[in-house]
Amino acid sequence: MRYLPLSDSDRSEMLRVIGAGSIDDLFRDVPQELRLNGPIERLPMHASEMAVERHMTALSRKNMVAGEVPFFLGCGAYRHHVPASVDHIIQRGEFLTSYTPYQPEIAQGTLQMLFEFQTQVARLFGCEVANASMYDGSTAMWEAIVMAHRITRKEKTVISSGVHPHYVSVATTMAKFTEDVLETAEPELSAETDEERLIGRIDGETSAVVVQYPDILGRIVDLTPIAEAAHAAGALLIAVVTEPVALGLIKSPGEMGADIVVGEGQSIGVGLQFGGPYVGLFACREKHVRQMPGRLAGETVDAEGKRGFVLTLSTREQHIRREKATSNICTSSVLCALAFTAHLTLLGEKGLRQLASLNHARACETAERLAAIPGVSLVNDSFFNEFTLKLPVEARPAVHSMVEKGVLGGVSLGRLYPGVDALENGLVVAVTETATDEDIAALEAALKRVVQ
């Protein structure tokens, strides 16, 4: 076995040192009737690297690869070009095969990287502080809701109809068990967002208002009036960002008054990966930091006075506080945070703005062309790199028909909101810098055919 260094003679010698007659003697606490007598059934014996690679490669070929076809899916996961150096950096063994940095003297690499990550996330979101990552955007949103609950000591949360339905589903699942009250709604296929509904729902019982920015249909909502209404009622505004590249071009949620900003960091550095692992982003005001979930890297000095970094404020965390912790989260998503921070460092402000501009320009052009197809109309007044079309036919079969033409043409709202008739003609199309002219032409041609 290539992964096991002990030889049979090592094993014999070690058993002798231990004073055990056989390996079974070491398992004597396991009652005999509970031990398996031989290798587990069904599972084949060990396999060569070549054989495993062959099997796994065959499985991988059964998937349609985004980069090999005209590709326009978004809705919480975006395909951007990731520089080759990012993958090189995250494969450095000292990052890849290290543990949570509990021994800071020999984990300064991870800790400094996380401190830089926290700073980048805070600046991007327009917040004072950010943590060292969460599992993903959807779980980060739930953690934000319960954090707001802890701060305001109120239980009602009003969730915008523009929030990703899977995120809402995670929150409603969790709320069943915590007795938080969530007010949710489905979006309308309209340029108008539900800002007025949200503001109308805020009352003295409201802990938080949750708004996605840009929202699930790609619309860009002005958060300022919602923040003002929330604050006037003693509630917090939670903003959810599923496409952080947008913030290269549009105002940050923090500068519009959001108190907690969470997001999905996948679109910077991480890649699609069929939904995971991704990286949850979490930022807030400094005054709320002690209610924050997750790990935090902080600056300090060592015994010689040199600057260094440690995990800090861990008295919020489960390994110290146990049942009184702010969250049960332990392992988070540090390697994905490294991919995020390395990609953002390579971009810098200049590159991020260029990338965002390129995305927006491509999306504008594509929207214009697709909306010119007879029967197809553009729902959005505003968008970044993702917009919603209203088709003259049901969008879900249209997506499947486009697949037959070799085009991954978007996400149908029927997939995200099954059974909601008013949304079934909606198609969400994301256009990033990876879409070529040929890709856009292929989408246009495929869509023309399916709506005829």
Place this chain on the structure above:
Amino acid sequence: MTVNPSGWRPTTPANEQGEARTVTGNRALMLEEPLLFEIGSTEQTGVDFECSPAQATAQGAATAAPSGAPRPRPWPGNKLGNLARTHPIDLPGLSEPEAVRHYTRLSRQNYAIDLGLFPLGSCTMKHNPRLNEKIARLPGFADVHPLQPQETIQGALQVINELAFWLLDLTGMYGIAMSPKAGAHGELCGLLCIRAALEARGDKREVVLVPESAHGTNPATAAFAGYRVENIPANPAGRVDLDALKARLGPDVAAVMITNPNTCGLFEPDMKAISDAVHGAGAFVYCDGANFNAIVGKVRPGDLGIDAMHINLHKTFSTPHGGGGPGSGPVVLSEALSPYGPLPFAAKMPDGSYKLVEEESAGDEHPKAFGRMVAFHGQMGMFTRALAYILSHGADGLKQVAEDSVLNANYILRSLEDVLDAPFVKSGPCMHEAIFSDKGFADGISTIDLAKALIDEGFHPMTMYFPLVVHGAMLVEPTETESKASLDQFIMAIRSIAERAKAGDQSLKAAPVHAPRRRLDETLAARKPVLTWRDPEPARAAE
């Protein structure tokens, strides 16, 4: 898994022993690296985009873009509403050579499995096979969108289904939830299944019992799931006190969370009796599977009467820990709990195709699902690695994994028991981790000092001060991927340090002296938290 309750504060060492200082602060291969914010610039970038139309025209290169690359064209006017950004973000960038050097230098300040023994108890820091990295990066896995139509993701669903099948085979359980993102998330999934099952029978129970020796995530998860937590004591042999547990069971107890093998590195021989008692009281048994490495391929948790157990793919199945994640925490479930498992999941159809069961179709196929835990399908990148790991080892290899991990731990236990107090050594062999206490250390010397001295010897310290039931605990988990030579060197180092600790060698208090940093002031960090970089004030004033 390490805390420092000793209240230790660093002081500048009095004696530098004449170490030559360098002008740069560098020490040969150990290179100091400034923060990104001190070396980057908002005007610098390490990414090139296609030329803007103006640049292209100026250079007469309008048609020079390679075929298929996005050709720039005049902007059609922005559609950003009135929300275009007006303030700079202040994100410094680096060119590619600078960025690669920045992160490479930082990486060299980290300890890692690739460098040496990483004996963190309960963390299972084993070798991460590089084949698995290659597999996870195959475009058919890495470049697939989670919302692609099902006919385009058959391979991805098959991976999930195959991995689920082998995890069920290895655990002898009935059903599985693949989507939880890490161990603690899996615990939450398991407890929510339990809660849903109890509520389905109209049984409102409020208490979850957790042994004192449990991981902190156990009580935190129970609280997060809306339960009140009560501790159950350990007996002097380091096991759950069965009588105390039985005495506490009652109609208000929803579940008992047990770790087996437990955090003292011992198998709970009464596990079946514990399960029977818990079931007899109408409650469920949750097992923390963090320590599954000791028994994989040897014992099936399903045979122990367990109702739910998470499996840390980033422990037993070697997906890289990455400095703190991503993890992956699939949860295996008993027949009683399986109907309540979350959505979505991948089902194999009679025709051999795979189907993603989501909210839409769940009504018919999985009507009792308690809900959804994550936006998409879980940690696909970890599933591919874990499946490759399982297939590489096979039935014989996984059994050997458990045996070698237990052999390595017992070798350490027996090789150190004469110099370190091993509180449970009289109870017999340990499983895959060996536990020691600080009993016998001279006054003023504690576990943290031994741990920090280990750093100077080139090892990552063990888990310390956990579990809480052992004073000054040192929990050593070598894993099966360490050679005998590696263990022997580690043993030699600990023996030497333990002797110094018992002799009261005060120089231990200064350790580490050879690491990139000396001991860091954690109290200062927590008292005045500095969590983000802020440009020094004079620089701001000068702008």
